[in-house]
Amino acid sequence: MRGSVHWSGPPTAKPTLVTPPLPEDPPLLPPTEAAWHAYLVTPQEAPAAIPAPSRRSLIVACGLFVLTLATCLAAGTQFAAAYADGQAASVVELVKALKLFYQNPSRLASGLPFAATLLTILLAHELGHFFTCRHHRIRASYPFFIPFPSLIGTFGAFILMRSAIRTRRALFDVGASGPLVGFVFAVPALLYGVAHAKLVPAIADPNQAEVLFGTPLVLRGLAAILHPGVPVGQLLLHPVGRAAWVGLFATALNLLPAGQLDGGHILRCVSGRLHRVTSLGLPILLIALGFLLHWSGWYIWGAVLLGIGFLRVPPIYDPEPLDMARTIGALIALAIFLLTFMAAPIQIIERSS
DSSP states (O other): OOOOOOOOOOTSSSOOOOOOOOOSSSSSSOTTTTTGGGGGOOOOOOOOOOOOOOHHHHHHHHHHHHHHHHHHHHHHHHHHHHHTTTTTOOHHHHHHHHHHHOOHHHHHHHGHHHHHHHOOOOOOHHHHHHHHHHHHOBBBBOOEEEEEOSSSSEEEEEEOBOOOOOHHHHHHHHHHHHHHHHHHHHHHHHHHHHTTOEEGGGGTTTTSSSSSEOHHHHHHHHHHHSSSSSSSEEOOOOOHHHHHHHHHHHHHHHTTTTTTTTHHHHHHHHOOOHHHHHHHHHHHHHHHHHHHHHHHHHHHHHHHHHHTTTTTOOOSSSOOOOOHHHHHHHHHHHHHHHHHOOOOOOOEEOOOO
């Protein structure tokens, strides 16, 4: 990099361009994060307006959205049928729902409440990232959804950031915006789902149910308020509430405090040393958790985080500490993580034939 610039004036001041001179004897290795102060000059050049993502990427994003809508409709149809019959979710019923695409597509309309709710929550999450990137002049792609024919219909969504995040505060804003916005959209849907839940004791019995869903703290709290004295595991959520559950599950995964996940970005802004420690230790902890609770999903996430650990972490050129508002935001993000995390999110009961 030939030089960097730093803006420390008031937001209403007119920025000027100052190009720092190259050192006479430049170091062979890239400077450390702290050493970048020697290259920073004030005031900083205000970044030029960034171009919108390409039309081709928009077409790809729209195509993936339509495919994800299809897989979520199948999942939602299965949840709608289970809710109507007062039964637990079933992989067998999901297969039947997938067959409706060529047998009777009109019946998939019953899955629309689940699909629309889930896609709205995921889209709100990713647009939170997207517009925050635009605000900080960071090039980012449109949200890309990941279709997957499963009980929850998708592997989530993501955006690609194509330019550096230069300041600690910008990194925090990008990391925290998605989970915070997604949580705000998910809670009202969960409230609706709990309010319209049915009491079905069989869905909490491993001898009768095929699929058992975990119960995050936020679900336990709402159930205790709306259905006092009723075991939360025996409440069959309305499909809208189940979609909110999936959205909260995705929020918890994104807030895992490691690597370049949203939670990792937030923690890195608070303490770089603690971020390095958790990035090394959390994958091992997740793998151990998968072994203890017999949920293979933690093996996958542990392996993903181990792989991310080998990627280069871009430096922060302006490591100015977080202000009070962002520090409070970090505490709110921690609270959301604790409210949404589930040690055993989904358990599929296997029975011998």
